[in-house]
Amino acid sequence: MSGFKYSVGPWNVHNGADSYGPATREEIDFETKVKTFAEMGFSAIQFHDDDAVPNINDLNEEEIKGEARKVKAVLDKYGLKAEFVAPRLWMDPRTAEGGYMSTSAKDREYALWRSYRSIDIARELGTDKIVLWLAREGTLCAESKSPVWATKKLVEALDLMLAYDGGIKILIEPKPNEPIDRSVCGTIGHVMGVSAATADPSRVGGLLESAHAILAGLDPSHEIGFALAMGKLWGVHLNDQNGMKFDQDKTFGVENLRQAFNQVKVLMENNYGSNGEYVGLDVKAMRTTTDRDSYKHLANSLKIARMLEKKVEKFDYAFQRRCVETRDFEALEMYVMELLMGA
Numbered sequence: 001m002s003g004f005k006y007s008v009g010p011w012n013v014h015n016g017a018d019s020y021g022p023a024t025r026e027e028i029d030f031e032t033k034v035k036t037f038a039e040m041g042f043s044a045i046q047f048h049d050d051d052a053v054p055n056i057n058d059l060n061e062e063e064i065k066g067e068a069r070k071v072k073a074v075l076d077k078y079g080l081k082a083e084f085v086a087p088r089l090w091m092d093p094r095t096a097e098g099g100y101m102s103t104s105a106k107d108r109e110y111a112l113w114r115s116y117r118s119i120d121i122a123r124e125l126g127t128d129k130i131v132l133w134l135a136r137e138g139t140l141c142a143e144s145k146s147p148v149w150a151t152k153k154l155v156e157a158l159d160l161m162l163a164y165d166g167g168i169k170i171l172i173e174p175k176p177n178e179p180i181d182r183s184v185c186g187t188i189g190h191v192m193g194v195s196a197a198t199a200d201p202s203r204v205g206g207l208l209e210s211a212h213a214i215l216a217g218l219d220p221s222h223e224i225g226f227a228l229a230m231g232k233l234w235g236v237h238l239n240d241q242n243g244m245k246f247d248q249d250k251t252f253g254v255e256n257l258r259q260a261f262n263q264v265k266v267l268m269e270n271n272y273g274s275n276g277e278y279v280g281l282d283v284k285a286m287r288t289t290t291d292r293d294s295y296k297h298l299a300n301s302l303k304i305a306r307m308l309e310k311k312v313e314k315f316d317y318a319f320q321r322r323c324v325e326t327r328d329f330e331a332l333e334m335y336v337m338e339l340l341m342g343a
């Protein structure tokens with residue numbers, strides 16, 4: 001199947017600030033972003049809880065739902081859906097040492113409060129998907145926390161969320177490190193293990209981000225394939241990454257075109273999207289990008305993904321079978337190169 005529906009997060013268009021320097025572009029307001037995303041051809045928006053309700057910490061539960069309803073009206077105005085809501089458990093002082101597996105019971109409570117609010121917001125926005133990027137869940141100092149205890153705390157938190165709303169689905173977005181030193185749930189395989197340990201594995205799956213898999217030294221297309229085989233790939237964050245360093249969130253396909261092709265290929269071969277799943281992008285513009293080009297990395301990612309959909313449609317499966325029968329993988333590899341290079 002091809003003709004995916006694509007999604008994007010408002011944080012994908014940002015001011016260029018990084019850990020080493022200030023903003024290089026103007027902030028763009030939420031509604032302008034949403035309007036532009038619709039014009040670009042996106043079908044859905046990905047949210048952090050505070051992308052939808054920026055002052056979430058200052059509001060009570062009913063006020064938060066009220067703010068979320070205003071965001072839903074903006075989505076409706078531009079004909080967009082909400083794909084998921086993710087609690088941002090890494091910016092607040094109370095999550096400095098982690099959310100669900102913080103060593104402070106009080107801070108763990110705050111992490112759960114944010115998670116329940118994310119569920120409330122998701123319901124108001126009309127989605128049942130909660131994404132957990134477990135940013136600070138792990139250790140900065142190996143001896144500070146037992147990985148056994150920490151893993152069990154994660155399962156406990158998931159069970160509480162599942163019980164809070166019997167209809168939501170939780171998508172864990174694994175990442176092996178950054179900003180944490182050692183994560184406790186670093187790959188899609190870990191996600192499957194954690195899912196199986198919860199009270200309702202049928203409602204806990206994964207979201208695979210290309211860059212995060214590469215940071216774990218793995219091929220994103222195989223991580224995608226693994227989750228698909230388990231029936232648990234409910235979201236993706238396509239982007240690219242130049243080797244094992246900080247998370248780069250590069251434009252999809254610009255570093256490793258063959259690997260990007262194989263991600264689109266495995267998604268298409270397995271009818272990803274047929275249950276309403278979106279192909280999400282999670283890409284960052286370069287710091288040097290000017291205001292005028294604030295959306296260009298997104299437009300390019302979308303264009304590359306769609307071009308790769310076309311390449312997969314062209315892929316000659318009969319030729320591939322012949323190569324497999326004759327063990328001529330040299331020919332198959334060259335065929336893929338020529339297909340991608342347009343030769």
Ligand code: XLS
Binds near residue numbers: 048086133173237247
């Ligand atoms: C960071 C993550 C983040 C999530 C959403 O590395 O990719 O952007 O996708 O919380």
Ligand code: MG
Binds near residue numbers: 173209237282
């Ligand atoms: Mg991501």
